[in-house]
Amino acid sequence: MCSGTEPGAEPAATPETAAPVPVIRVLTLFPDMVRAVLATSIPGRAERQGQVRYEVTDIRDFAVDKHGSVDDTAYGGGAGMIMMAPPVVEAVEKVRGRDDATVILTTPQGETFSEELTLELLADLQAKGELVLVCGRYKGIDERARELVVTREVSIGDYVLSGGELPALVVVDAIVRRLPGVLHDEDSAANDSFTADRDGGLDCAWYTKPPVYRGLAVPEVLMSGHHANIEKWRRLQAAERTRQRRPELAPPEPQGGRVPRQDRNRRQQ
Numbered sequence: 001m002c003s004g005t006e007p008g009a010e011p012a013a014t015p016e017t018a019a020p021v022p023v024i025r026v027l028t029l030f031p032d033m034v035r036a037v038l039a040t041s042i043p044g045r046a047e048r049q050g051q052v053r054y055e056v057t058d059i060r061d062f063a064v065d066k067h068g069s070v071d072d073t074a075y076g077g078g079a080g081m082i083m084m085a086p087p088v089v090e091a092v093e094k095v096r097g098r099d100d101a102t103v104i105l106t107t108p109q110g111e112t113f114s115e116e117l118t119l120e121l122l123a124d125l126q127a128k129g130e131l132v133l134v135c136g137r138y139k140g141i142d143e144r145a146r147e148l149v150v151t152r153e154v155s156i157g158d159y160v161l162s163g164g165e166l167p168a169l170v171v172v173d174a175i176v177r178r179l180p181g182v183l184h185d186e187d188s189a190a191n192d193s194f195t196a197d198r199d200g201g202l203d204c205a206w207y208t209k210p211p212v213y214r215g216l217a218v219p220e221v222l223m224s225g226h227h228a229n230i231e232k233w234r235r236l237q238a239a240e241r242t243r244q245r246r247p248e249l250a251p252p253e254p255q256g257g258r259v260p261r262q263d264r265n266r267r268q269q
């Protein structure tokens with residue numbers, strides 16, 4: 001366990017509010033890999049601040065024999081090993097805190113992960129107080145484990161990775177950074193790409209010091225201190241980017257027109 005608590009234990013309460021801390025449980029054959037990422041950067045800060053708790057369980061602890069076996073050859077033959085149903089099913093049943101917990105299997109055959117699904121799973125975590133993620137390996141898990149304990153299947157894209165740990169970490173990071181209070185102003189998610197603030201489109205371009213770098217100047221409007229103009233420029237810029245890069249996400253042409261040409265081609269002579 002990351003937090004040192006027992007699997008399946010009731011969520012701990014924060015001293016100030018007595019509200020239960022939501023817990024994300026990750027079941028994997030590579031617990032060290034998962035723990036390392038969950039202890040780092042924003043996911044790590046979220047746990048240290050008491051906004052979430054992680055429980056990482058080694059599926060091998062539920063092996064079917066004293067040799068630690070968790071996989072076997074496929075019935076019907078064929079190359080590759082299959083994760084056996086008993087270790088996966090028994091691990092999920094042991095660690096989940098409630099029978100109706102959402103149990104997500106990471107699989108390239110699942111629904112594609114998105115902003116919409118992030119918010120749905122965030123709401124689920126807040127409502128039930130827990131979320132369980134199962135990381136597949138080898139050719140995947142025995143179909144009966146999926147039938148018995150999995151309630152949702154999530155893919156992070158149309159490609160195949162060696163294991164479900166990176167997909168599970170993608171899902172956890174996306175959810176945890178949206179928990180209230182996790183992000184500070186400097187890493188605010190409010191107007192990131194795909195948010196309602198961006199009408200589901202892409203974020204605008206951002207600049208910091210120096211004002212000119214290798215002949216490329218920061219657009220003048222951003223140095224003007226005129227907040228309304230800056231906000232208008234950012235909205236137009238984000239809309240233009242969305243039209244150029246992801247036309248399928250673009251809202252109808254805005255009333256104010258496109259980004260002024262001088263701000264699109266601003267290389268200093």
Ligand SMILES: C[S@@+](CC[C@H](N)C(=O)[O-])C[C@H]1O[C@@H](n2cnc3c(N)ncnc32)[C@H](O)[C@@H]1O
Nearest residue numbers: 106107108136139140155156160161163164167
């Ligand atoms: C080598 S893959 C198995 C692929 C499976 N035989 C298939 O073709 O659908 C091993 C594990 O990696 C994870 N995985 C691989 N690609 C993934 C993706 N795009 N999204 C989510 N999980 C993925 C899953 O947990 C999967 O069980």
